Amino acid sequence: MQLIAIHRSIWRNAALALCLWASSYSALALQNAQADLAWEQIRPGLLYARQDIPMEGSDTVHRLHWLRLNLTQPDLHLALTPPACAGLRMTALDREPIVASLNASFFTTEFFTLGHTVSNGTLWTGNYRTMESPLVACTANRQCEVLHQAPSRVAPEWKHAAGGVYSLVQSGAPRTAADDVHCGKFCTTPHPRSAVGLDSSRQTMVWVAAEGRQQAVTGMPLAELALQMALQGVADAINFDGGGSTALHVDAQARTSRPDNEPQARPVANAWIVSTRPDMDWAAVCQPQQEPGSNY
Numbered sequence: 001m002q003l004i005a006i007h008r009s010i011w012r013n014a015a016l017a018l019c020l021w022a023s024s025y026s027a028l029a030l031q032n033a034q035a036d037l038a039w040e041q042i043r044p045g046l047l048y049a050r051q052d053i054p055m056e057g058s059d060t061v062h063r064l065h066w067l068r069l070n071l072t073q074p075d076l077h078l079a080l081t082p083p084a085c086a087g088l089r090m091t092a093l094d095r096e097p098i099v100a101s102l103n104a105s106f107f108t109t110e111f112f113t114l115g116h117t118v119s120n121g122t123l124w125t126g127n128y129r130t131m132e133s134p135l136v137a138c139t140a141n142r143q144c145e146v147l148h149q150a151p152s153r154v155a156p157e158w159k160h161a162a163g164g165v166y167s168l169v170q171s172g173a174p175r176t177a178a179d180d181v182h183c184g185k186f187c188t189t190p191h192p193r194s195a196v197g198l199d200s201s202r203q204t205m206v207w208v209a210a211e212g213r214q215q216a217v218t219g220m221p222l223a224e225l226a227l228q229m230a231l232q233g234v235a236d237a238i239n240f241d242g243g244g245s246t247a248l249h250v251d252a253q254a255r256t257s258r259p260d261n262e263p264q265a266r267p268v269a270n271a272w273i274v275s276t277r278p279d280m281d282w283a284a285v286c287q288p289q290q291e292p293g294s295n296y
Helices: 002-036 177-183 222-231
Strands: 041-044 046-054 059-069 079-080 098-101 135-139 144-147 158-163 168-169 193-198 206-209 235-241 247-252 269-275
Touching: 046 098, 059 098, 059 222, 059 247, 079 158, 098 158, 098 193, 098 206, 144 193, 144 235, 158 168, 168 193, 177 222, 193 222, 206 222, 222 235
Parallel strands: none
Antiparallel strands: 041 046, 046 059, 059 206, 079 269, 098 247, 098 269, 135 144, 135 158, 168 235, 193 206, 193 235
């Protein structure tokens, strides 16, 4: 019995040592992954980076465009474009005081949005599948959260909110290839992607856009994108509209390239924007609705 107890003690100590090693290795890997990106400061509190990930056995790459927003930066303001802008192309947002934009909601041909959608405190009408759609929501005082399970009603304190399809990272754990298999080709096919997440402090918001459908650049399955977000310190994230809608613009310039089969920018329902002014003159930005686009 004494020998068995000794063996159990040895195994417990070995297991503890292995866990400590794995934790240290994961932390080091995360630090190295974050250091690998060459971050460009767009404004104090706003960083951009482009990342190319070579695909083994191929001449193609995954190309990711990252944006990190410090939500505590007093002169940067986050917003979701209003319904009046539905149907605009992302190029319409390439104007001051907007310094960055990322396409957001999935939508129908009438530009009804999937999930709870709120712009400047006003709920969009015609929303569909609200209970099935995880979402990102932010209050007027920059308190943002990722809700993996959508509530039945919009919270009165939400100033901006948009829903997506499928969670990517939950409490630091990225979705897996096994998760992707359960949702079929939508998840497993390497599409262009757009996603938004928050770090564990909820003080940093991360946008990422993955290019794809190009001769030398392929998109990403959801699990692969989720892993990259977790490696960049994202604690919680969801997937937004992708495919031909994917577009990230910084300083009035599209940082993402278009798919080869769809060179013209697609009209979208809405977009996340970062502005240097707290109140946007949306009447000056929003133009009459363009011809509807289609998802993916």
